[in-house]
Amino acid sequence: MKHFLVAFDFSKNAVHSLEYALMFANRIEADLSLVWVDSSNTPEHLYNIDQELRIETKSHFDDIIQQYAPLVHHGKINQFLRKGKVYSEVATVAKAINASLLFAGTHGVSGFEEFWIGSNAYRIVASATCPVITIRRDYAFNNSIKKIVLPIDNSADTKHKIPYAARIAKAFNAEIHLLTVNNSPIQVIRKRMLSYVAEASRFLENEGVKYIVSEVESDNITSSILTYSEAQQADFIAIMTEQGASNGNMFLGPYAQQLINNAKIPVLSVQSVHSDLS
Numbered sequence: 001m002k003h004f005l006v007a008f009d010f011s012k013n014a015v016h017s018l019e020y021a022l023m024f025a026n027r028i029e030a031d032l033s034l035v036w037v038d039s040s041n042t043p044e045h046l047y048n049i050d051q052e053l054r055i056e057t058k059s060h061f062d063d064i065i066q067q068y069a070p071l072v073h074h075g076k077i078n079q080f081l082r083k084g085k086v087y088s089e090v091a092t093v094a095k096a097i098n099a100s101l102l103f104a105g106t107h108g109v110s111g112f113e114e115f116w117i118g119s120n121a122y123r124i125v126a127s128a129t130c131p132v133i134t135i136r137r138d139y140a141f142n143n144s145i146k147k148i149v150l151p152i153d154n155s156a157d158t159k160h161k162i163p164y165a166a167r168i169a170k171a172f173n174a175e176i177h178l179l180t181v182n183n184s185p186i187q188v189i190r191k192r193m194l195s196y197v198a199e200a201s202r203f204l205e206n207e208g209v210k211y212i213v214s215e216v217e218s219d220n221i222t223s224s225i226l227t228y229s230e231a232q233q234a235d236f237i238a239i240m241t242e243q244g245a246s247n248g249n250m251f252l253g254p255y256a257q258q259l260i261n262n263a264k265i266p267v268l269s270v271q272s273v274h275s276d277l278s
Contacts, residue, residue: 002030005099007090007124009036010060013105013137018064020135020266021103022071023143027171031075033097034061037082037089054081087123095129102132106260122257125241125269131164135266145172147234151225152180152196154189157240161270162200165238168268169209176204176211177232181224183217222258229265238268 006021008014018034025032036057061079069077078097082089094102106121125132150165152158169176178200180193197213204211218224229237241256260267 002028002100003033003097004030005033005035005090005094005097005102005130007086007102007104007120008034008064010057010064011105015064016137016139017103017105017135018068020133020141021101022068023141024101024103024133024168024171025075026071026073028167029074030100031078032072033078033080033093033099034064035080035082035090035093036061037084037086039084039086057081086120087127090120090124091127091129099130102128102130104132104134106134106136122260125256125260131268131270133266133268134260136264139265141235141266145169145174145235147177147232148174148236148238149177149179149225149229149232149234150200150238151221152178152193152200153221153240154184154192154196155240158196159199161238161240161268162203164268164270166204166207166209168236168238169204170207174210174235176209177228177234178204178211178213179225179228180213180215181218181221182215183219183221222255222262225259226262226264229263234265236266236268237263238270241269241271 004021004025006014006018008018018032021032024030038054038057058079058081061081065077065079080093082093090102090104093099102124104121104124121134125134145168148165148169150161165176168174178197180197182190182193184190201211201213214228216224216228225237228234237259239256239259256269260269
């Protein structure tokens with residue numbers, strides 16, 4: 001049985017992420033788990049307060065599960081309470097339960113909630129051992145995904161996100177847009193991207209997934225992807241993450257951060273080490 005994990009901090013953003021994850025779980029027939037992390041540094045003489053916080057949180061979790069458990073069609077909802085650094089503990093739970101997908105809310109470039117989920121979204125994406133879907137609270141979804149934008153760049157890793165996008169497309173009967181953004185005059189690079197697009201096309205044809213191929217010329221890759229997605233009224237963007245070299249796996253590179261931060265629609269972030277959803 002596949003297993004999805006939701007980073008949960010009881011904010012409206014987290015509830016929105018849960019509802020979005022629930023849509024995925026019902027389509028792909030997966031269990032759901034929620035993880036809350038106590039990130040406070042509680043002194044020893046306040047240990048009882050620490051225990052009271054966990055008891056109260058457990059009570060709130062029970063209410064959430066009671067409300068949403070009947071909406072899970074093929075599985076159940078579990079809960080995890082952890083203490084430590086948010087992104088680290090979320091990643092640890094994801095690995096422990098062998099999560100196929102992790103869902104986290106993000107507040108994007110505007111707005112801010114007093115809870116931890118938005119502030120830790122980037123680090124959750126960078127630290128998790130499974131693909132992560134980030135979603136903004138103001139994104140309205142209608143229980144369907146019709147168009148998925150799949151940017152193709154000139155790195156070999158760009159191909160690793162194709163099986164994930166295909167799995168989601170098949171579950172929702174969605175169409176994939178293979179998008180190349182040309183920002184270099186070097187023909188070798190352009191030919192390389194065309195070969196990746198051809199390889200992706202063959203894979204999607206074999207999987208029986210609908211797709212179209214698009215190409216744009218632009219100096220700003222992020223802006224072009226977002227503009228194209230908005231023009232096509234896409235429901236989803238699938239990207240590969242690139243890590244900040246000086247910080248190991250704790251921070252994302254600028255390309256991934258910009259897309260996650262500015263996208264109005266959900267973003268699936270995949271690292272090359274991840275395995276398939278199935």
